Amino acid sequence: MEGVLDPLMRQILTKNKHIDYCTTEFVRVTDKLIPKHVFYRYAPELREDSKTQSKTPVLVQLLGGKPDWMAENARIAKDLGAFGIDLNFGCPAKTVNRHDGGATLLKDPQRLFDTISKIKSTLGQDFHVSAKVRLGFDNKDLVTDIAIACFESGANWMTVHARTKEEAYKPPAHWEFIRKMKENTPKDFCIFANGDIWSLSKYRECVEKSLCKDVMIGRGLLRNPFLAEEIKKNKEFDSKEKEEKTLTLIKDYLQKGAQIYGETKALNRIKQWLRICTYPEHSRFSKIFELAKRTRSTTEIRKCLEH
Numbered sequence: 206m207e208g209v210l211d212p213l214m215r216q217i218l219t220k221n222k223h224i225d226y227c228t229t230e231f232v233r234v235t236d237k238l239i240p241k242h243v244f245y246r247y248a249p250e251l252r253e254d255s256k257t258q259s260k261t262p263v264l265v266q267l268l269g270g271k272p273d274w275m276a277e278n279a280r281i282a283k284d285l286g287a288f289g290i291d292l293n294f295g296c297p298a299k300t301v302n303r304h305d306g307g308a309t310l311l312k313d314p315q316r317l318f319d320t321i322s323k324i325k326s327t328l329g330q331d332f333h334v335s336a337k338v339r340l341g342f343d344n345k346d347l348v349t350d351i352a353i354a355c356f357e358s359g360a361n362w363m364t365v366h367a368r369t370k371e372e373a374y375k376p377p378a379h380w381e382f383i384r385k386m387k388e389n390t391p392k393d394f395c396i397f398a399n400g401d402i403w404s405l406s407k408y409r410e411c412v413e414k415s416l417c418k419d420v421m422i423g424r425g426l427l428r429n430p431f432l433a434e435e436i437k438k439n440k441e442f443d444s445k446e447k448e449e450k451t452l453t454l455i456k457d458y459l460q461k462g463a464q465i466y467g468e469t470k471a472l473n474r475i476k477q478w479l480r481i482c483t484y485p486e487h488s489r490f491s492k493i494f495e496l497a498k499r500t501r502s503t504t505e506i507r508k509c510l511e512h
């Protein structure tokens with residue numbers, strides 16, 4: 206997740222070993238080779254067998270619309286030791302779409318097929334390539350074609366954010382359309398359902414509607430970093446305790462983030478984390494965010510958190 210899921214955040218969230226895979230923020234591919242140092246900046250885990258400290262595999266996420274350049278840059282990531290490549294076909298940002306990247310490719314599923322199969326044929330069928338998609342660009346007419354394109358191109362799995370690009374992040378997520386994708390691809394093709402999984406009960410509802418047991422969680426894990434564990438243990442933990450522990454993790458990020466990324470970047474990221482913590486309904490975090498959003502230093506934020 207761009208602007209939040211940096212290496213330190215991955216380290217913090219995967220610490221309790223209940224997350225099976227994670228990705229980097231997206232690396233934008235145009236018509237150039239990306240220097241190695243950029244890959245290392247997005248994914249310092251490349252130096253550690255492409256795993257976080259707690260040994261969770263990290264996929265390098267690429268975003269772009271030119272199959273040849275995507276493949277050549279994927280090759281660099283592979284040579285640097287990437288566990289695999291995840292392809293971002295879901296980004297709704299106007300600037301990204303205007304430059305022919307992200308969700309705009311969903312208008313023509315053949316382009317998903319071309320990009321994935323080009324990377325597979327360049328890097329070998331054994332190398333992991335997965336796709337992150339939405340239900341479509343401005344309508345859901347192509348859901349089946351999108352799923353088939355991903356499957357037939359040889360993608361190892363597909364993650365589906367259950368909204369169109371036009372729907373952006375507007376609730377509800379339409380998990381029932383993922384079921385349509387599931388029903389139109391072979392049983393052993395792995396599909397991760399995504400969107401609005403905020404709690405164990407939302408997870409159960411999503412499984413029932415999508416028929417996918419596997420899920421990808423974004424904001425839900427930032428608000429509740431113990432959600433993957435709750436899902437795996439099929440048990441909801443005490444909410445006060447979770448909030449306290451989450452605050453400890455936020456403080457941990459604040460302290461280490463300022464050292465690693467510098468004051469400004471750490472400050473912006475912590476504000477983004479706190480903002481996401483206010484979804485989907487208001488909570489104690491909303492009050493903290495209201496206090497924190499105008500702060501200008503990590504020391505001030507720390508005071509808000511103590512307060």
Ligand SMILES: Cc1cc2nc3c(=O)[nH]c(=O)nc-3n(C[C@H](O)[C@H](O)[C@H](O)COP(=O)(O)O)c2cc1C
Nearest residue numbers: 206207230231293337366400401402422423424425
């Ligand atoms: C701030 C932010 C940044 C995001 N950045 C990315 C990204 O870089 N790559 C990606 O595949 N999805 C990205 N997403 C989308 C999420 O991965 C996810 O599909 C979406 O938030 C819905 O799932 P959720 O309800 O579990 O958060 C981003 C979402 C947010 C809110």
